[in-house]
Amino acid sequence: MGCRRLAQQKRSPVGSSEDGTVPTITGELIAGHAYVLTETKAPDGYALITESLHFTVGRKGRAASVTAGTELPDGYTIGGDKTAGTIALTAVDQPIELTLKKVNEDGDVLVGAEFTLSGRFADGATQQILTTGADGTVALPLIIGGERYVLEETKAPEGYVLPAERYTFTVGVDGVIRVQQNPLAALLPGDKTFSLSQDGLTITVVNEREPVVAITGSDVTSVGFIGFGLLLIGATIAMQRRTRMAQVAGNGKPARGRHRR
Template structure:
């Protein structure tokens, strides 16, 4: 039994060893042979069109290739004869065979690429517009691949386009052709370069530079923006070459129109002239009102700078409306044709870079927490100078206004004071007049607003817990729910307590009260005594004479 099992095991091993060494023969080509190919390098849900431009002649009786082996599709052949650059690829009228000139140029990537791009444009035009009339087979990509099966032998021109596609795909080819190998004709398959379809993917990224690069700003600040744009690369003879760049600024940001500048990849300024047109809010038409500016690039620019990195810089000023929007949204975008042969195939890509501003809210209260009106303050940036900042407003609500306004900030009747539109940083708040019946504290409050969004070290519009308020001298903070201050979004809030005059260590006399009467009576008494002494002195002097 054991011997029989060993024999079977050795026999199985021998069979496997022989199987490994046996050659695998490809199926021989017949006149009705079909093949399959896979196109990769695609986004999902991209439609790939395969146009058969060359057919293969196989004798239906002997299943042997005929001479000529390859012929152009009749419509392609007619188009080739009308093209000065490509007419050598086809025989004379009535002879649609593929010539040696075409085979030679297939080995020259630049020449072959030019041919594919021109033919793709002609196919998209159709025969009625002087192009080529071909009906494609189509497949949608799944998981980045499009599978074609039961395809007749020949050469196919491949184009691709997706409604939601970001990439601009370049035309390529798929080959299903006979190849003589080891004494027989077998099917050889090849798609583009390494089976992949080449594409270009335009992009846009937006950065804030200069003083506001941490994304926190105050009203009146200038925000410098820089767009890094990879321009779309379109095939030669493409008929849809739309390309624009723009920005959509929310309320609170005002574009400095003369600041828009376009730079090439070598940081050289590109003049508008024949390259682009800038349209700002005043020149935008209905339907464009959500855009702050548009840069419309010409076809000359697209052809010259296609596939290159360019930069666009511009500035905006933070306006007094900034605080009404917690987030100063600012969205840059590019629009281009993701199908270079269809004008309606517009694709938009965006990148947002927001900036943020902040508010300080306080309330004047007594020891019991009751509101006190009438107090006035100044706010200054911490530093050597500490010159009070200007604000515009009234009734306890003020907006930072570096150009105009007043440095005196008066609390409302309910004791509140709201300061809007300040940047992150440290500030000095001083009380300059106390409510009636209360003493003016000596000292100051140091308010530190931080918004660093650790670990990114960029603002996100929410004040960090690391922010602080420190009281110096006789200034007193009255806790809010057992905390010295509270934070809600981009607002820091606190209460400042004032001390009554009678609780400050002495009593001020009331006008017309007993204190005043006492001083008046005392004064009159002293004056009377002085007069009496003078009279007595004069009488004594007379008596002595």
């Protein structure tokens, strides 16, 4: 049995790396043998293909197929050139796509909430400033699998209370958010400010409305009594001042004048 050349392409969904070429790994395989291909590290910003590809090279070494009893995992394709005797395995990594959603206690979306997301990002930055759009959501950009991030709301929509808590989470290599040991649990036990969707791809933040002070009828009556009491005190002080002035005038010396006999 002869050896056949393997060309394993590693590319993003757009089909090329930063310099416009498709990264390719080449090697030689033995005809009739079975192999297992496993991705061990994805590029920053992309999710790891967690399933391995099991394939077998044909006896003539001119083609390969998925090993019997296994399936072709998402992200992989098998091709090649039978004439040239080459086999091509292509792995396509998907970008990590996570979403932040902002709502009120009734589930209505909130526009214009501002957040700071801190951690390590695919472009080398360590912080991202995020603002929710018209649908109350904003994408969490350039996330790296295996990294830890801290989310903090810095500006609440008008009429809502700014949460004091911060949300700390880790993103798995598969691009799914992990919180403690359970990716479906809220970060803070008993706290309803932050929650995570069942698929681990969306963080929801709830804002409470600012408290409104209502003046009831009894409050108005109390205010009325207080105002009336202050009015009486003011009137009493004014009367006392007039009385004192009149006394001073009465005790003064009489004016001098000519008296007729």
